[in-house]
Amino acid sequence: MPPRIPFQVELPLPKEGEPSESEFPNPPQPSLEKGGRRSGEISAPAAGEGSQNPSEQPPEAPQKKRSDKPLTVSQLTRQIRMALEGEFRSVWVEGELSNMSRAASGHVYFTLHDEESQVSGVMFRRAASALRFQPVDGLEVVIRGHLGVYAPRGVYQVNTSAMEPRGMGALQLAFEQLRDKLAKEGLFEKSRKRPLPFLPKHIGIVTSPTGAVIHDMLSVLCRRFQGIPVTLFPTIVQGNQAVPALVEGMRVLNTLSRTPPLDVIIVGRGGGSMEDLWAFNDERLARALADSRIPVISAVGHETDFTIADFVADLRAPTPSAAMELAVPERLELEASVQEWRIRLQRGMQQQLRSCRDHLTQAGRQLGSPESGIRQFQQRVDDLDMRLRERWQARVDRTRFALEEPATRLRLLQPSRQLPELRSRVKTLQQQLPKLVKQRLQAQQAQVEQHIGRLDSLSPLRTLERGYSMATTTEGKIVKSRTQVHPGDELALRLADGTVHTTVQRVESQT
Incomplete structure (x- = not known):
């Protein structure tokens, strides 16, 4: 196909009888036989069709003579594959999708199941790329394909060539x-x-x-x-x-x-x-x-x-x-609209001109003689000058009054006025200082004597003067309990007027 390039469209226009845009026929659909089946294809049997009574057992097939050589797994799988592919060359199966996965190769793997059974399915890349919709888990679909056997796992699967959503067209679902x-x-x-x-x-x-x-x-x-x-x-x-x-x-x-x-x-x-x-x-x-x-x-x-x-x-x-x-x-x-706006603009401009002309006429009447206006202006200037002078003088007076009060306070605070009073206060303090120092020393001495008396009353020496003694070990520890000494230990007894060294003869408990 030669490359298409855009071209400028030149008028006049094409005539009415020219050919219409190309139509592409739909791909042919498989013909349906009576009952809705495709010719040459096998569909799932209807409910009750071909079913057998469970109590009726099929006649036993005549037993063949066992071959001397058993089949290998590969041989058995190959025979099953040939039987399935030969019998189920084209089937239509409906069910619900699950376990959907798309491999890196583009192949699509899935499981098709109903309430009782499930079957594996695979759609290879070429068929999968032709799908108009995206198959997802839970979607009810009808698939067409043939049965095959995946030998490495020994399972049969539906090699799918077409898939349609059930109850909705593929195009509508894809849309x-x-x-x-x-x-x-x-x-x-x-x-x-x-x-x-x-x-x-x-x-x-x-x-x-x-x-x-x-x-x-x-x-x-x-x-x-x-x-x-x-x-x-x-x-x-x-x-x-x-x-x-x-x-x-x-x-x-x-x-x-x-x-x-x-x-x-x-x-x-x-x-x-x-x-x-x-x-x-x-x-x-x-x-x-x-x-x-x-x-x-x-x-x-x-x-x-x-x-x-x-x-x-x-x-x-x-x-x-x-x-x-x-x-x-x-x-x-557009031309009618432009004409309408042109008329409206002209009317607006004319109205604006009339309004401006009226304003000029009124202003001319109010203006009057220029000399009269100049005299009024001069009078206005004189009035403003007088008011300005009055306000300036009032402000100067307020400033002068505001400055006089601090000046008076400064004069009262001059050092020459405060020196006599300060000298008198210093002289009085000099006279009172020895007396105040003496009084303070006496008060402090009384407090010291009071504290000495309290400390003296709490001194252990006062207790010793009343006839008590204080025992200490050779290490200088005060003996407070009989458990601290044993017979033969040397003790020092502190009395009010000296110390007596003695040896323990026995230790008795107070009863």
């Missing part, structure tokens, strides 16, 4: 999963939405170059405001190659260097089924719209169609034609 993911990232927040220019100078369009969509948008542009340049990035809008082409269109228009520069981009296509519009639900396109430095209008399908691109774009238009109406104002309406 909701991506919507919730991008919403958590804040890509839908109103704070991210940028305002569109009032009158764009250059419009970029990413859509199919053929069909009614581009024709309708250019028709609306010519009708509303002809002359605004348009740059179209031609691209397919559905199919496997649509998303890379749309993302490339956003990248090219965001980096396009033209004069005047692009200031709004419209991304859109006509209506169709959810499968037809699926390119606008792709995460890659959503992030390209979010990263655009130019405001984006999403115009996909009809008013009832909602895509991820609508949530991410700065503005959603219900149809491509409405997108151009939102991007470009009506020239006639």
Whole structure:
């Protein structure tokens, strides 16, 4: 496919009979036989179908003659694998997903279970990459595949080639999963939405170059405001190659260097089924719209169609034609509005001029003769001069009075006035000093004698004078108890008038 490049759209517009945008047929679906089964496939039996009475035992198979050589584990596993793969070449199985894990190789491993049983499953990278939704634990699904045996562990598994959510289409589930993911990232927040220019100078369009969509948008542009340049990035809008082409269109228009520069981009296509519009639900396109430095209008399908691109774009238009109406104002309406504002401005200016003229006339009447005004001004100056002099004199008088009181106090505090009084006080103190010293000494002496008397009354020597004695050991320790001495110990008895040295003959307890 040759590379697509944006090109300037030149009017006149394409005619009504030109071919519409390309449609891509859906991939063929397997035909259903009567009863809802795919031809050549095996599905789980309905409830009660093919069931046996537990009491009825199947007839015993005729016993074969045992081979002389037993099978190895690998041989047994290989035979089981051949039997399973030959019998269950294509099966549809429904159940609940659990133990979901995606290996680094891209393979997806899971367990499919119901209330009574479970089976392991694997979806290899090629099939897993084709899933439109994200399989998670707890999701009810229907899988298609064939039975196989994983020899290293000796377990059978469903090698899955297709998976559909039960009760909800894969596209709807993928849409909701991506919507919730991008919403958590804040890509839908109103704070991210940028305002569109009032009158764009250059419009970029990413859509199919053929069909009614581009024709309708250019028709609306010519009708509303002809002359605004348009740059179209031609691209397919559905199919496997649509998303890379749309993302490339956003990248090219965001980096396009033209004069005047692009200031709004419209991304859109006509209506169709959810499968037809699926390119606008792709995460890659959503992030390209979010990263655009130019405001984006999403115009996909009809008013009832909602895509991820609508949530991410700065503005959603219900149809491509409405997108151009939102991007470009009506020239006639603008001209009428400008004319209305011109009339209102002229009226306002005329009213303002009349008001200013009236003010000038009134001011001229109030002004009168210049000489009269000068005399009034001179009289005003004289009055202000007189009031200024009076206030200045009053302030000087207040300052003089405030200074006289401290001066009087300073005069009273002169040293020459205080010296006689101080000399008299010194002379009096000199006369009283010996007497006061004597009185203080007598009082202190009396206190000392009183303390001596108290100490003397507590002295042990006074006790000895009353006939008592104090015994001490040879080490000088005072004997306070009989347990401190033993017969033969030498003691010193302190009396009031001397010391007697003695030897202990015996020790008796006081009874």
